[in-house]
Amino acid sequence: MPHAPDTALLVVNLGTPEAPTPEAVRRYLGEFLGDPRVVALPRWLWKPLLRGVILPRRGAQSAEKYAQVWLPEGSPLAVYTQRLAQAMQVRLPDWRVMHAMRYGEPALADILRDLRGAGMRRVVVLPLYPQYSTTTTASVADVVEREARDLPIAFIEDYSDDAGWVGAIAASIRDWRAANGAGEHLLFSFHGLPQRLADRGDPYPRRCETSARRIAEALGLGEDQWTLAYQSRFGRARWLEPATPDVLANLAARGVRKVDVACPGFAVDCLETLEEVALRYAEDFAAQGGELRYIPCLNAADAHADALAALAQARA
Incomplete structure (x- = not known):
């Protein structure tokens, strides 16, 4: 038995x-x-x-x-x-x-x-x-x-800096870009947080920065090839910056037309990745003359x- x-x-x-x-x-x-x-x-x-x-x-x-x-x-x-x-x-x-x-x-x-x-x-x-x-x-x-x-x-x-997890994220981005071609810029979009919480000592933004940097290093990206931003702002209070929509607007203004976006703060795809990023942000970026291409979360890979x-x- x-x-x-x-x-x-x-x-x-x-x-x-x-x-x-x-x-x-x-x-x-x-x-x-x-x-x-x-x-x-x-x-x-x-x-x-x-x-x-x-x-x-x-x-x-x-x-x-x-x-x-x-x-x-x-x-x-x-x-x-x-x-x-x-x-x-x-x-x-x-x-x-x-x-x-x-x-x-x-x-x-x-x-x-x-x-x-x-x-x-x-x-x-x-x-x-x-x-x-x-x-x-x-x-x-x-x-x-x-x-x-x-x-x-x-x-x-x-x-946030576990070697196995970082390697899995980097490999998924690398494989996706190999299959679809690499965009001109890679954007890491994390869920936002009220700035006052970070000011009180919440380590979240530092952990996000660590994750993004480790993944970028694993991909061999230079500093000018990727950006970290925060999405899903709610209410009138100040949230972590830069905001993902602002970063996309700045990239469009600089003439960047093809942006790949990954969301390493989300273990699996959800409303914030599929509706907010892959649909809504992509539509907004298209209206600015660009193409936003969403790289899925790891999910059950x-x-x-x-x-x-x-x-x-x-x-x-």
Whole structure:
């Protein structure tokens, strides 16, 4: 009789609505934007604004965006995260590999309770955020600390300069450019963050800079051949700069007509990569006379599963 695994790997992603409908999007955004790690405003101020203004307006708007990239099997983030976990299970046959979402389903707290009940000897928790931030990785850690209790946890909080991961990203970009031809410039677009959080010590921008530089070095790119930028700005506060739309406008003004863009801050493709970058930014850049070509995330590629499985084994 085969021995039941006593070591588990839990890969955790951000989350996604269950359907591209206003109701499902509002439920998801209510949980996501209700997390104090994500929006650090006083609850008495933020909750009425969130429920009375933000969710009614953004529910329908975001649902339309999700509908543009929804896959037959479901949300891209959910589909690719599950496939990645399955690919890692193949590489870790003596482990129990599961996936969870910080917001939405399958809920991180529920999966941790399941693992606790299974009597695991060791649980490696891998948030699928290569670059640590208090707004993402720390929020996963909050739930783990609250729910794990007597579970022996190994928590991987950052892999922004992990050699295996950097090599996988670089190889994917190299292969894509070999198949499609190289553009005139390579843009690394990371999810943004309010500047005030960086000013208070959030290391996220430094981690993004490290990732971009390591990948560029692995590709043998010169300083003038690539740029780092930040996307997905929300609200009126100042966010990390330079902003991806501003960088693209500057490149267009300089006469750069063909730009390749990769998003190394995202483990798998999702709304922010497929709708915001591959569709919306590409359309805006085309209106400025250029061609923006999106290089997909690693998703469930063999090299990605290899790198993350090795990372988990090293931390177990």
